[in-house]
């Protein structure tokens with residue numbers, strides 16, 4: 001395979017890199033608080049000023065035509081080929097920026113699902129404001145007793161004339177406190193087998209009867225929420241796909257979600273920071289980067305990081321051949337989130353007792369950054385389906401192993 005780029009592609013990279021460096025520095029600043037944050041912690045922000053920065057950054061990405069290179073031109077995307085998309089991911093991840101501005105969920109999974117399965121009216125109504133950032137979206141799937149076993153969900157919607165009336169509760173809903181709209185999985189036929197009585201709705205978060213309550217994570221941030229529905233009226237025209245056939249729609253969306261979950265981890269950037277850290281701290285009585293165990297571990301991470309990049313290119317290339325993302329997208333999600341966790345745990349190992357210290361003062365080796373990263377890293381192995389569930393999917397649907 002030839003991994004070299006044409007002059008035109010190199011020009012695209014150069015212009016994009018200049019744009020990203022200038023724009024992100026202008027919007028976020030250049031210190032550890034500016035670009036040093038991992039992707040998801042930018043999305044985590046409950047702080048209003050930080051959120052406004054993210055919206056401003058989103059708008060600039062949109063105006064420059066970079067916000068959704070992978071969407072077709074017909075719906076306002078870039079209609080870009082494989083190489084341009086790969087270059088975009090490389091450059092954004094190099095700087096540790098969010099791939100899709102402030103509207104990650106809309107652009108990586110909800111918009112593509114509406115394009116695949118929504119009505120023409122839904123496409124015309126909802127897609128453009130996703131790109132501009134005027135309408136932020138969240139995803140109401142998980143419930144207190146339905147996470148890995150998503151099809152066990154109990155939030156109920158009853159069709160009354162031209163509207164559904166929704167009652168129930170969702171949990172762990174990222175961005176619900178910022179979102180204007182939500183995709184909501186509801187049970188519309190309680191008498192049917194559990195995968196068959198579900199429907200997929202698009203819900204305006206301002207509808208009377210919706211209450212959003214923040215949940216605080218171990219990091220101290222409250223990026224996700226409980227959401228309660230008390231006789232919430234949703235117009236029937238906001239049903240995606242057929243009534244009681246929402247499971248198919250939700251699975252399509254989960255595949256788009258997992259396809260983007262691997263690329264979301266700025267693995268190479270974290271690896272480079274880990275190498276820098278090894279030059280700053282001691283391990284076993286010698287500078288860490290001279291210790292054979294540290295060197296071996298870093299080399300292993302470097303080759304794993306290369307696998308993540310190649311898996312990312314493979315997923316992009318399958319997508320461009322027109323294939324909807326399949327169960328193999330679980331591989332990128334699983335491998336990247338577990339590698340991210342292993343790398344942050346190794347940083348803590350190198351830092352030793354310092355790994356437990358957190359304060360606001362900038363310090364050598366960015367020790368606070370690693371504390372936050374370590375606390376954040378576990379969540380990526382849970383969100384979008386846990387690592388155990390990804391193993392099950394790969395075992396059963398990719399490798400066709402017998403069920404245990």
Ligand SMILES: Cc1cc2nc3c(=O)[nH]c(=O)nc-3n(C[C@H](O)[C@H](O)[C@H](O)COP(=O)(O)OP(=O)(O)OC[C@H]3O[C@@H](n4cnc5c(N)ncnc54)[C@H](O)[C@@H]3O)c2cc1C
Nearest residue numbers: 139140141142147148172173174379382383384385386388
């Ligand atoms: C940061 C973050 C953001 C999130 N954002 C959203 C969001 O925006 N919208 C949304 O709807 N949800 C969201 N979630 C919820 C997420 O999808 C669920 O947490 C996840 O699917 C797991 O479900 P659960 O928490 O109910 O755990 P459970 O399903 O109760 O699982 C508990 C444990 O049992 C294991 N387990 C369960 N079933 C099996 C099995 N069959 N085989 C092997 N092991 C199994 C799991 O791997 C896990 O270790 C988010 C979660 C996190 C951490």
